[in-house]
Amino acid sequence: MPAPTYEEIQRAPKVLLHDHLDGGLRPATIVELADTVGHTLPSTDAGELGRWFAQAADSGSLERYLETFAHTVGVTQTAEALHRVAAECALDLAADGVVYAEVRFAPEQHLERGLTLPEVVEAVLAGFAEGSAQAAVAGNQIRIGTLLTAMRHAARSMEIAELAVRYRDAGVVGFDIAGAEAGYPPTRHLDAFEYLQRENFHFTIHAGEAFGLPSIWQAIQWCGADRLGHGVRIVDDIDRATGKLGRLAAYVRDKRIPLELCPSSNVQTGAAASIAAHPIGLLRDLRFRVTVNTDNRLMSRTSMSREMALLVDAFGYGWSELQWFTVNAMKSAFIPFDERLVLINEVIKPAYAKLIG
Numbered sequence: 260m261p262a263p264t265y266e267e268i269q270r271a272p273k274v275l276l277h278d279h280l281d282g283g284l285r286p287a288t289i290v291e292l293a294d295t296v297g298h299t300l301p302s303t304d305a306g307e308l309g310r311w312f313a314q315a316a317d318s319g320s321l322e323r324y325l326e327t328f329a330h331t332v333g334v335t336q337t338a339e340a341l342h343r344v345a346a347e348c349a350l351d352l353a354a355d356g357v358v359y360a361e362v363r364f365a366p367e368q369h370l371e372r373g374l375t376l377p378e379v380v381e382a383v384l385a386g387f388a389e390g391s392a393q394a395a396v397a398g399n400q401i402r403i404g405t406l407l408t409a410m411r412h413a414a415r416s417m418e419i420a421e422l423a424v425r426y427r428d429a430g431v432v433g434f435d436i437a438g439a440e441a442g443y444p445p446t447r448h449l450d451a452f453e454y455l456q457r458e459n460f461h462f463t464i465h466a467g468e469a470f471g472l473p474s475i476w477q478a479i480q481w482c483g484a485d486r487l488g489h490g491v492r493i494v495d496d497i498d499r500a501t502g503k504l505g506r507l508a509a510y511v512r513d514k515r516i517p518l519e520l521c522p523s524s525n526v527q528t529g530a531a532a533s534i535a536a537h538p539i540g541l542l543r544d545l546r547f548r549v550t551v552n553t554d555n556r557l558m559s560r561t562s563m564s565r566e567m568a569l570l571v572d573a574f575g576y577g578w579s580e581l582q583w584f585t586v587n588a589m590k591s592a593f594i595p596f597d598e599r600l601v602l603i604n605e606v607i608k609p610a611y612a613k614l615i616g
């Protein structure tokens with residue numbers, strides 16, 4: 260059977276669990292928004308700006324990669340701007356064939372021009388709703404769940420966790436912490452995670468990206484994370500020659516803890532040397548609960564289709580592997596079980612059955 264082409268992958272239903280709203284702005288939108296608020300950009304040409312983000316993010320260091328967000332966050336400080344970028348995010352994902360996405364952002368980073376935390380959340384939720392409705396009219400059905408992120412270097416995680424719970428019936432399906440990992444362990448935010456567990460809420464934690472096993476161990480065994488944002492460094496607990504798992508890696512696999520792997524992003528921040536050398540190959544072979552994600556479409560100049568196409572090229576994957584990643588992601592989503600099943604049985608499986616032939 261011939262390898263899936265990029266165009267075919269784009270038409271296939273895909274599920275995305277790890278995508279940052281402020282890492283996915285369209286370059287042309289950044290230029291327009293910057294103009295209206297007087298924000299200075301490295302370039303006011305959309306093409307050049309797009310290339311600048313990718314190059315600046317290609318630093319080999321998470322800290323330097325994160326510096327590029329000053330521009331996307333800088334131009335999204337009003338309700339109108341947040342609404343617009345959320346709507347465009349929904350449209351862009353839907354046009355790429357994503358049928359279910361969880362998109363995250365940090366409300367505390369959008370308060371510079373006087374918005375309150377609830378106003379930030381409401382603007383984004385309204386933008387996702389509008390973009391999803393427009394996409395449906397164009398024939399691309401997408402459902403978007405929102406994750407609220409707290410910045411791990413800051414001290415607002417409890418407040419953001421409460422905000423997420425407050426909006427749980429309005430489209431917020433989970434919570435996360437992000438930002439520089441080294442020096443900011445997950446247990447710094449233990450009170451927020453314990454609160455969320457008492458509320459029967461869901462959360463993922465960025466862990467095992469720029470820092471290794473202690474971060475993953477804390478995220479799971481102290482904080483109770485449902486999923487791992489990246490988690491790629493779990494390979495440090497696996498003997499690559501024999502495939503023998505250490506106790507933490509065995510626990511992650513036994514418990515079917517989903518890994519939100521983001522291949523291109525990991526190459527940019529130095530967590531993997533190349534796509535071909537990315538641990539996703541090993542982790543899939545060992546049948547961890549692997550999912551494929553974009554992380555930041557702007558900084559990585561990527562999309563769900565592109566991430567999958569890169570894996571097809573590097574590892575020779577076919578439709579059955581792409582379906583496996585997609586079903587894994589849908590099983591691991593934070594929406595209710597019955598709603599996940601509907602998407603798996605009525606959208607994903609029928610489409611891949613046709614592709615597999």
Ligand SMILES: O=c1[nH]cnc2c1ncn2[C@H]1C[C@H](O)[C@@H](CO)O1
Nearest residue numbers: 279281328363364365408437438465
């Ligand atoms: O891959 C990442 N690791 C840690 N933090 C990240 C990553 N991608 C984006 N962020 C940060 C920068 C954003 O401003 C923030 C909220 O989306 O999350």
Ligand SMILES: [Zn+2]
Nearest residue numbers: 279465488554
């Ligand atoms: Zn991320």
